[in-house]
Amino acid sequence: MSEHRSRKDAVRNREAVLAAADALFARRENAEDVTTAEVAAAAGVGKGTLFRAFGDRAGLLRALYEARLEPLGAAVGTGPPPLGPDTPPAERVPALLDALLRFKLDNRALALALEDGDASPYRTEHYARWHALLRTLLERIPVAADSGFTAHVLLAAIRADLVEHLAGPGGLGREELRARLAELVGTVLTPAPAGPGPAGG
Amino acid sequence: MSEHRSRKDAVRNREAVLAAADALFARRENAEDVTTAEVAAAAGVGKGTLFRAFGDRAGLLRALYEARLEPLGAAVGTGPPPLGPDTPPAERVPALLDALLRFKLDNRALALALEDGDASPYRTEHYARWHALLRTLLERIPVAADSGFTAHVLLAAIRADLVEHLAGPGGLGREELRARLAELVGTVLTPAPAGPGPAGG
DNA sequence: CGGCCGTACGGACCACCGGTCCGTTTCATC
DNA sequence: GATGAAACGGACCGGTGGTCCGTACGGCCG
Numbered sequence: 001m002s003e004h005r006s007r008k009d010a011v012r013n014r015e016a017v018l019a020a021a022d023a024l025f026a027r028r029e030n031a032e033d034v035t036t037a038e039v040a041a042a043a044g045v046g047k048g049t050l051f052r053a054f055g056d057r058a059g060l061l062r063a064l065y066e067a068r069l070e071p072l073g074a075a076v077g078t079g080p081p082p083l084g085p086d087t088p089p090a091e092r093v094p095a096l097l098d099a100l101l102r103f104k105l106d107n108r109a110l111a112l113a114l115e116d117g118d119a120s121p122y123r124t125e126h127y128a129r130w131h132a133l134l135r136t137l138l139e140r141i142p143v144a145a146d147s148g149f150t151a152h153v154l155l156a157a158i159r160a161d162l163v164e165h166l167a168g169p170g171g172l173g174r175e176e177l178r179a180r181l182a183e184l185v186g187t188v189l190t191p192a193p194a195g196p197g198p199a200g201g
Numbered sequence: 202m203s204e205h206r207s208r209k210d211a212v213r214n215r216e217a218v219l220a221a222a223d224a225l226f227a228r229r230e231n232a233e234d235v236t237t238a239e240v241a242a243a244a245g246v247g248k249g250t251l252f253r254a255f256g257d258r259a260g261l262l263r264a265l266y267e268a269r270l271e272p273l274g275a276a277v278g279t280g281p282p283p284l285g286p287d288t289p290p291a292e293r294v295p296a297l298l299d300a301l302l303r304f305k306l307d308n309r310a311l312a313l314a315l316e317d318g319d320a321s322p323y324r325t326e327h328y329a330r331w332h333a334l335l336r337t338l339l340e341r342i343p344v345a346a347d348s349g350f351t352a353h354v355l356l357a358a359i360r361a362d363l364v365e366h367l368a369g370p371g372g373l374g375r376e377e378l379r380a381r382l383a384e385l386v387g388t389v390l391t392p393a394p395a396g397p398g399p400a401g402g
Numbered sequence: 403c404g405g406c407c408g409t410a411c412g413g414a415c416c417a418c419c420g421g422t423c424c425g426t427t428t429c430a431t432c
Numbered sequence: 433g434a435t436g437a438a439a440c441g442g443a444c445c446g447g448t449g450g451t452c453c454g455t456a457c458g459g460c461c462g
Binding site for chain 2: 409410411412413
Binding site for chain 4: 405409411412422432
């Protein structure tokens with residue numbers, strides 16, 4: 001239990017690196033060419049400090065991603081409908097996916113860097129969380145296909161690089177994309193020939 | 202149009218590199234750590250030759266991928282049902298996706314390397330081909346959602362890393378995975394009854 | 403058949419990146 | 433203020449994709 005309290009400078013430096021990385025990733029077009037040396041320099045810190053604090057580059061990315069995702073996590077965990085736990089599944093699933101889509105649109109570079117990184121995005125802890133939640137919700141809806149697989153596919157529909165591709169220059173606008181996704185989710189969730197279905201394009 | 206005929210040794214070396222890479226990627230677990238130097242050495246060729254022939258590492262990957270995909274492309278372009286052009290769309294779409302899934306299962310390492318590479322898989326020429334075909338087919342089926350977007354999502358459902366994740370150790374078996382995919386495709390293709398009315402954001 | 407030109411060869415070489423190491427500095431405690 | 437431990441930081445390392453250019457070889461013309 002005796003977790004050694006981190007030293008003050010360590011905490012401060014960790015924050016500095018996080019902030020520097022945040023700024024850098026937000027500004028830079030392609031997140032892949034933000035280097036660890038650059039982040040460290042921008043934070044006014046040595047590379048050793050960065051690696052000490054986050055383990056490796058991916059660790060930094062993950063930490064940053066989690067930090068940005070935290071508000072959404074809170075909204076889902078303890079917030080009001082349509083994201084919070086008091087929402088009926090059939091309504092919550094589309095809301096969740098829409099929120100995630102918006103998140104990725106708002107954090108393109110970072111999401112891209114994290115998901116397109118060398119390591120599989122499917123082994124991350126936060127993917128497991130979202131997938132588990134989605135799966136659980138789907139199980140409470142009379143959806144035709146396997147819940148686990150369907151959850152994976154729905155999440156695949158909003159993968160960072162696909163979103164980037166669709167929303168890229170000359171592509172769909174934010175609202176269009178949201179509409180398309182809602183439409184698709186509606187289709188997947190439609191239990192039987194009787195339910196609702198948005199007007200097609 | 203006067204395409205300079207390649208010199209004989211150039212052709213031979215190109216083949217040698219392709220063959221060596223093929224063998225290496227087939228044997229190696231993680232395609233990411235097959236290096237260009239290694240491929241060149243295995244082919245009995247200098248690195249310069251490899252880069253001259255393929256431009257860069259990604260070029261080699263692409264060439265190899267295309268080569269392996271060629272039989273499937275032929276089957277789709279001029280083969281008999283259920284893949285060939287004489288198949289009704291509603292039957293051809295599932296067949297196509299199943300064939301692609303099997304391809305990825307049979308070429309895990311390579312598909313992973315190509316799709317998880319730095320460059321977006323969505324900018325490749327072959328993705329555009331498959332997407333266009335799928336979209337066209339979907340347009341001839343009374344599918345509820347937008348054809349283009351649906352095509353993207355269906356292809357996202359069989360992305361190499363997702364397939365890897367699902368079929369990995371302790372995961373679904375080949376046939377199970379195929380069944381799940383077929384199930385999902387069935388759901389998506391289920392003709393929508395009529396009338397809008399999904400949850401709004 | 404032999405010389406000549408241009409193309410392709412090939413591996414030493416380069417730039418760069420993630421990650422490590424260890425002498426130095428700073429913090430916390432007594 | 434002394435002292436031990438933890439953190440710092442930037443030189444350093446191993447390794448990778450990609451380049452360069454003197455050399456060797458293939459193709460053609462005389």
